[in-house]
Amino acid sequence: MTDSWLLDYDRCAQLGQDIMEKITERNKHNRTSKPYTKLSAQVRSSMKQFSGDVEKLKNGLIRATSSYHITQREVDRRQGMMDKLITKEKHLETAFRNEGGESRAGLMAGGSDDPWGVREEPAEFHGIGNMGLRDHQQQIIREQDRGLDALSNVISRQKNMALDIGNEVGQQNEILDDIIDHTDRTGQRLIKETRHIRIVDRKSATCGFWVVIILLFVAIIVVAVVPGGKSL
Template sequence: MASDTWLAEYDACARLGQTLMEKITERNKHNRTSSQYTKLSAQIRVSMKQFNQSLNKLKQTLVRASSSYHITQREVERRQMMMDNLTTKEKQIDQAFKNEASQSRSSLVGAGASGGRDPWGVRDDPEEYEGMDNQSIAQQQKTIIQEQDRGLDSLSKVIARQKQMAVDIGNEVDGQNELIDDIGDHMDQTKDRLIKETRHIRIVDRKSATCGYWMAIILIFIAIIVILIVPYNGKGA
């Protein structure tokens, strides 16, 4: 069961390597300054990392299987040869991805000099360098770098403008916050004044009611005195 798992993982790793070479070929058809070239390069880097991890896992699994005698020595040797092939293919992938300039120089010496056929079915030389000498290649690379620098300068200016806009927006927000704080302070002051005036009105109401009570008491007292005095005067007459 473990043997079948190892073989399945090996097939998956080999297919990933084949896909990697196909992506590199597809990438080399595009201009190096194009967005498609950059996108494919990023995808290839991720796949290359996955390929390396899968290869290391296969090696570790094979070492454990051979040390525990789960498979025969002959099978170990056969699988080791398979691993060597994958390791060689990994080097080819790395060279195809990173060494485009050296591959171009090899094509200038003569495409048919090796006489051998790429077992992966992928050309070694990018088509954009075909038929160019070293000086032309260097000039083209210099032009590409200059274009990339101009693109980076433009991007830097855009970022600088966006940063300034963000600063302006931040300053405006700070100003609005200060205005809101001022309004809040005025509202608090107005609220305090309303509470104070309400207390004054209640005090005046209480005083007014008290004065009315006293006036009523005085009038009643005067009425009582008048009632007592009038009959007495009548009797005397």
């Protein structure tokens, strides 16, 4: 996957280099000459486009930072590139307004062999071209993707475990519901049987009373009859 920000940056840097070359070429001509006027118009138009491209790069870097599409390390590196690009934009404006060797010397000064000063990078990126930087960024993105995949797998396993636990809890709840139903039915049967026992107990007690009464009645009859037999 190609990083459009880096491609836009390369185009902007190349445009700035072209502007600097046109300014240098313009300053070789007389200020009242036709080539000077023509080159000045071209530089003025190119500088307007250059400023728009710089603003576009700044906005693109802000969006990439807010959406976490690049690492913080890459954000810092690109911010340094942007700072140097903005500084050289001011140098171009100064060079465009002034001509002469002194102005060009001031523009070229700064303790660096590169008049743009935008290609200075951390030591770890020295000797690496834009393709190498893109490959390095893609490697970082791949590592992040692998980390996200591993995290996704862990979350998926935890989700499956939670589902299994939920299913097991559901089964246990069903078993508990069945036990409660059986317990309720057993309790109701016990209540019914207890009532039956009480009824039978009351009936048994009544029968006993009747037996005693009958036996007493028979005894009275016997006692009453026996003495009368002896008198006869």
